[in-house]
Amino acid sequence: MRLTGSVIRPPSEADSILLQVTLGCSHNKCAFCGAYIDKPFRVVPEAAVDEALAFARDYGHQSRRVFLCDGDAMVLSTNRLTRLLTRIRERLPFVSRISAYANARSLGPKSVEELAALRGLGLHTLYMGLETGDQETLSAMNKADTVADIVAAGQKVRRAGLRLSVTVLLGLAGTRRWRIHAERTGAALSEMDPAQAAALTLMLVPGTPLHADWKAGRFDLPHARGMLSELSTMLAHTHLSRGLFLANHASNFLPLALRLPRDKDHALSLIEAALSGRIPLRPDHVRAL
């Protein structure tokens, strides 16, 4: 598939057909995010999406999954998404599962019923970035949505019967507010109750405002032990009815993949063992992305 610029997708979409229906992110101002620094947001014309679908049908690998790129596919109107999902079903009848990133702004105008109708057309999983449950930290990061809006949007996704995956960022509050960040993030995740929560470790990206703050001494990134303490506190405050909690991204110091609530106590004891030096951590050169 011909793609415009570099494409970012969740690790679990590694085998998916990548279909660009928007480019970049319509916000593109989060202080920590370098994903689309050089890629102005735009909607890909329907004719170009049709061409990409024809290419995928004729030459692509016959994956059963499609991931709608880039960072903001759900910003499209419900009518446009309905046409898009219908076209995917027509052109790629072997596809049974379609996923995308989503945020509170793009989901806000869409009702539960509209989202449920999109689910009926093959939409399966929405990946949302909560980043933190601490509003002060979220505002400092210039995220467009509030914590309350993100939580409400996530709950709406679940009510529509869609699978919800939520990402949070260890280290985002620096060394000053790490505990509040960890506790409130666990609480917000509990309210959203996703099928999957993923805790990534903040990596400072050159060219972003947060990287500039760090260089200027205005932001302190927690070291490995601080990140682990944060993970432990966050996990202790996360109460999912039934879901995966993943901290196994390449950025993490101690790879963990657990089912909640079943594995929580075991995971907390593993983190404790790592904090006391009984389990080795991933070295920085292995974590580097």
Ligand code: SF4
């Ligand atoms: S974190 Fe998400 S919403 Fe923020 S700029 Fe990056 S892609 Fe856009």
